[in-house]
Amino acid sequence: MNIRLQFEHSGKSSLIQTIFRLLEISRGKILIDGIDITSMPRNLLRSRLNILPQEAFFVPGTIEHNLLLGAALKQDEEKEALNRRIEEILRALKLWDKILQLGGISAVLDPEKMLSQGERQLFCLARAVLNPSPILILDEATSRHVPFIHPMFTFLQSSQSS
Numbered sequence: 001m002n003i004r005l006q007f008e009h010s011g012k013s014s015l016i017q018t019i020f021r022l023l024e025i026s027r028g029k030i031l032i033d034g035i036d037i038t039s040m041p042r043n044l045l046r047s048r049l050n051i052l053p054q055e056a057f058f059v060p061g062t063i064e065h066n067l068l069l070g071a072a073l074k075q076d077e078e079k080e081a082l083n084r085r086i087e088e089i090l091r092a093l094k095l096w097d098k099i100l101q102l103g104g105i106s107a108v109l110d111p112e113k114m115l116s117q118g119e120r121q122l123f124c125l126a127r128a129v130l131n132p133s134p135i136l137i138l139d140e141a142t143s144r145h146v147p148f149i150h151p152m153f154t155f156l157q158s159s160q161s162s
Contacts, residue, residue, distance in 0.1 A: 012139070013054075013139060016051065016137055016139050018030065019032075019037065019049065019137070020045070020046060020049060020051070021037060021038070021042050021045060021046075025037075025038060032045075032048075032135070047133065048133050048134050048135060049133055049135050049137065050128045050131065050132070050133040050135065050136045050137070051128075051136070051137045051138075051139060052121070052124050052125055052128055052136065052137070052138045052139065053124070053139050054139050056111065056117075056120035056121055056123065056124045057124070058109060058111045058120075061108070061109065062105065062106055062107060062108055062109060063099060063102065063104070063105045063106070063107055063108075063109045064086070064105040064106060065109075066109050066111075066123070066127065067086060067105070067123075067126060067127050067130055068082075068127075068130060068131070069127065069131060082130075083105070085130065086105060086126075086130065089126045089129050089130060090126055093122045093125060093126055094122070095119060095122055095123065095126065098115070098119065102114055111123070
C-alpha cells in the first residue's frame with residue numbers, strides 16, 4: 001500500500017513523529033495492519049518502520065558502517081553476500097563509482113565533504129533497502145533533489161518486486 005500526503009505546512013512531519021511514537025496520541029488512533037500502534041512496544045513498532053528523512057543523517061564511521069548501522073554479521077559467507085548486495089544497490093542508485101573513488105566501503109565517511117545533498121539522500125535510500133522493513137516512510141526526501149528522483153523511485157519499485 002502506498003499513501004502519499006502532499007500538503008504544505010499540514011503536519012506531515014508531526015504525523016510521522018506520531019507514527020514512530022515520538023509524539024503521543026492524545027485522541028484517536030493510528031492503525032497499522034489493523035493494530036493500534038499504542039498497543040505495541042515502541043522498539044517493536046520502530047523495528048517495522050523505516051524512514052528516509054528530510055535531512056540525511058550519518059554516524060561517525062565507515063561507509064559500510066553507515067549503510068548497515070552496525071548490524072552484526074554471523075559468518076564470512078554472509079558478509080560476502082552482503083557486500084555483493086551493497087554493490088548491487090549502490091550501482092542501481094548510481095553511487096558505486098563515487099564510493100570506489102572515495103576508497104570503497106571500508107573508507108571513513110565524511111558525508112558533508114564527500115557527498116552532494118542528492119547523493120546523501122540516495123545513500124540513505126541504500127541504507128533503507130539494506131535494512132528492510134515492511135513500511136518505508138519518505139518525509140519529503142526527494143523534494144529538493146529533483147535530478148535524483150527518478151533513480152530513487154525506479155530502484156524502490158524494482159527492489160519491491162524482487
